Amino acid sequence: MKIDGSVALVTGANRGLGLAYARELVKRGAAKVYGAARDPAAVTEPGVTPVALDITDPERVAQVAEQCADVSLLVNNAGVMKASNFIGAPNLDAARLEMETNYFGTLSMCRAFAPVLAANGGGAIVNMLSVGSFYTNPFTASYGASKAAAWSLTNGVRLELHHQSTLVVAVHAGFVDTEMAALVAGPKDSPESVAQQAFDAVEAGQVEVLADERTRTVKAQLSRDQELIYPPVQEFWDSAVAGTG
Numbered sequence: 001m002k003i004d005g006s007v008a009l010v011t012g013a014n015r016g017l018g019l020a021y022a023r024e025l026v027k028r029g030a031a032k033v034y035g036a037a038r039d040p041a042a043v044t045e046p047g048v049t050p051v052a053l054d055i056t057d058p059e060r061v062a063q064v065a066e067q068c069a070d071v072s073l074l075v076n077n078a079g080v081m082k083a084s085n086f087i088g089a090p091n092l093d094a095a096r097l098e099m100e101t102n103y104f105g106t107l108s109m110c111r112a113f114a115p116v117l118a119a120n121g122g123g124a125i126v127n128m129l130s131v132g133s134f135y136t137n138p139f140t141a142s143y144g145a146s147k148a149a150a151w152s153l154t155n156g157v158r159l160e161l162h163h164q165s166t167l168v169v170a171v172h173a174g175f176v177d178t179e180m181a182a183l184v185a186g187p188k189d190s191p192e193s194v195a196q197q198a199f200d201a202v203e204a205g206q207v208e209v210l211a212d213e214r215t216r217t218v219k220a221q222l223s224r225d226q227e228l229i230y231p232p233v234q235e236f237w238d239s240a241v242a243g244t245g
């Protein structure tokens with residue numbers, strides 16, 4: 001689909017990747033860009049219309065789908081990462097929040113906007129996933145589980161919305177230079193690069209974006225994950241636990 005002239009809604013548009021998505025949409029000539037955020041006053045980007053939205057509030061999600069009935073491109077970007085693991089975490093709070101936001105929030109947005117997209121000719125959904133959808137990093141383990149669930153839902157939503165010609169794009173990235181990855185050293189993708197790749201895919205009708213070399217390598221190694229992906233991860237985790245990492 002063409003971005004030029006489209007009407008888009010981006011969740012978590014107040015900062016980080018969401019802001020980059022909103023800005024790129026304006027740049028590519030979207031007729032209207034709704035910038036959804038828990039605090040709409042934080043959406044100040046020129047050309048972006050603020051909308052109050054917490055994606056974990058199903059009533060509000062339904063209201064927004066009704067109010068923004070002209071949307072033809074939905075960008076499910078909002079997400080949380082609590083740097084929590086499975087066994088060592090003190091309780092299930094982080095795992096529940098991540099699943100509630102990254103999986104159920106995204107699912108609820110897809111469900112609410114599916115009829116809106118159908119009424120507007122099919123359109124597209126972009127789901128912001130992660131390299132963590134593909135394998136478990138023990139430093140962000142429960143986050144990875146929520147992104148794996150969101151990957152699965154992305155594939156399922158694509159199958160279910162094929163009949164109404166909705167393009168469903170999965171965007172997987174490694175570390176991106178935003179607040180979420182602020183504590184991570186080493187190479188990071190720029191939010192602008194991820195947004196550009198995502199909308200290039202929308203315009204080309206492609207269903208998957210692997211935004212960086214690390215993400216492409218991990219996806220290519222999936223069929224031999226226990227041999228190629230997990231041994232170095234295990235070694236790194238063991239040395240971190242032993243205090244030598």
Ligand SMILES: NC(=O)c1ccc[n+]([C@@H]2O[C@H](COP(=O)([O-])OP(=O)(O)OC[C@H]3O[C@@H](n4cnc5c(N)ncnc54)[C@H](OP(=O)(O)O)[C@@H]3O)[C@@H](O)[C@H]2O)c1
Pocket residue numbers: 011012013014015016017018037038039053054055056077078079080081101105128129130131172173174175176177178179180181
């Ligand atoms: N940064 C990375 O390394 C990286 C890598 C791969 C994928 N991702 C994914 O990219 C997406 C954007 O993350 P980011 O890097 O831009 O992180 P970020 O700077 O922490 O931004 C997260 C955004 O999500 C919003 N959000 C969180 N919970 C929400 C909720 N319940 N309802 C509505 N909005 C909510 C936040 O709003 P508030 O300002 O109100 O908190 C904020 O706008 C996420 O899905 C993340 O998992 C990030």
